[in-house]
Amino acid sequence: MRILPLALIACLMPVAGFSQCGGKFTSFVQSLKQEAVTAGYDTATVNGFFKGARQDPKVLKADRAQGVFQKPFIEFSRRLISQSRIDRGRAMAKKYDSTFRRIEATYGINRGVLLAFWAFETDYGSFQGDFNTRNALITLAHDCRRPELFRPQIFAALELYKRGNFDPARTTGAWAGEIGMVQMLPRDILDNGVDADGDGHVSLKTSAPDALMSGGKMLSHLGWQAGQPWLQEVTIPKGLDLSQTGTGSKLAAKEWQRLGVRAKDGALAAPGLQASLLLPQGHKGPAFLAYPNFDVYFEWNQSFTYVLTAAYFANRLESGAIYDAGSPDQGLTxxxxxxxxxxxxxxxxxxxxxxxxxxxxxxxxxxxxxxxxxxxxxxxxxxxxxxxx
Structure with a gap:
């Protein structure tokens, strides 16, 4: 049984009697400081972490302006995937070949899967976000829209600070508190951070080996199965019962084959595995079989469009074919x-x-x-x- 130290238990369950969100911001911060001391942190560490903490209105604006996820799959995927991004991804695969080999051997994660996340999250580390991470987390926890998600991350960041792996004044990242090349939340860094380059620190912002190994470990812990596929393009027959399609319905891949579903190229990747038939833009557009590993993507990001695009891009980076867009019916504004x-x-x-x-x-x-x-x-x-x- 895994035993968590008191400070980490605080990440999982707020202490009773402390403000959970809302109210005057300075009072909210003071409540967080009191809770941290109650959880076992010394006063100097707590004061050092929260010194200069402030509310960031730009974080709230970003939280309410996620219009990119309104775009349909074909438009979204074409926007995110370019030949230059594919070429750079393959170059990164060669540059960090030894790291990817280690990830594949240790965690069973294909390099294309991590390369796709690396590309979409930070363009291979080029832009990791310039929001102050501590302030972003406190702002979002105070906001009351999703405090249960962001409040525990504050205490995880505090634990990273205690360990010397977080600078509350200088650590920056995405507006939602993710840090580093593959954008991991503080709690995920605590659970899955790996010092792959051996310098004594988990440095997801400056060390590609640390970031990639940590991402691989996290995917493994989320349930990724080594050696199994995640997504495969298929064709569907006329007359197929479309009510069985979607992420909520699964059949063995060989059962889909019996119903007339065929791999676009070659044979089905895993006939014995359960799979969902995905039609992101209806029966006249592209079609995919999503295998169990595909479900792990939703532990990384909840957007269906993002997840499907990331899974498809992973295939492309491993020399997969361009999907057939078909001629889907007009969608909605x-x-x-x-x-x-x-x-x-x-x-x-x-x-x-x-x-x-x-x-x-x-x-x-x-x-x-x-x-x-x-x-x-x-x-x-x-x-x-x-x-x-």
Missing amino acids: SSQMKQLQKKLQARGHDVGKVDGILGAKTRQAIQSEQQRLGLPADAWPTPALLKRL
């Missing part, structure tokens, strides 16, 4: 998506927040209404569906 979400809510569906983003709950609701209306139940929203509703 952001305002039309919000109209659709409101209509789905009115019919009793839980779509989460009305935000114009085609998330998992909205896809499930669309698929249900498509079945009810006798439309192809491929979870792709179209103007025709909006009009029918």
Whole structure:
């Protein structure tokens, strides 16, 4: 059984009696300091960590402006993936070949998978974000929108500071508190940080070996299975029951094959594994089988579009083919998506927040209404569906 020190237990469970979010910011910070002392940190360490802490309005603005995730898969993937990015990724694979070999041997993570994250998160380390990490975490924990996510990260950052691996005044990263070349939150660094270059510190901002090994370890701990595929492009037959498609439905790959699903190139990668059939832009667009490792991507990022693009890019970096975009039906604008979400809510569906983003709950609701209306139940929203509703 793994025993956590008191300071790390504080990362998992807030101490009763302390303000969880909101109120005057200075009072909130003082509450955090008191909680840290109660959890066992000495006063000098606590004061050093919180000295100069301030609220960052730019963090809140960034948190509410994630419009890129409203774009459909084809547009999103073409925006993120370029030939120059592929070429640079393959060059990085050669430059850090010994590190990738070590990752593959130790954790079983394909280099293409980590290269894709490295590319999308920081463009191979070129831009890692310039938000003060401590201030970003405290700002988001105070905000009350998702304090349960960000509050524990403050105490994880405090533990990193205690260990000499975090400078509260100078450590910078993404607006949501991720640090380094592959953008890991402080808690993930505590659990999975690796000193791969042997300098005595876990330096995810300046050491590619540290960042890549740490990312590999985290993926392994999240459940990645060595030697198994994650995504494969396929073709689908006419007349397929589309209500079985989507991340919420799984069949053995060989069962999909029995139903007429075929690998676009060659044979199915793993006929015996469970797989979901994904149609990101409906039955007229690209189609993929997603194997169990694909589910691990959602532990890294919750956006379906991002996850699918990252998984596809990993294939491309390992010499996979360009997907067939097909000719999908016209989708909806952001305002039309919000109209659709409101209509789905009115019919009793839980779509989460009305935000114009085609998330998992909205896809499930669309698929249900498509079945009810006798439309192809491929979870792709179209103007025709909006009009029918």
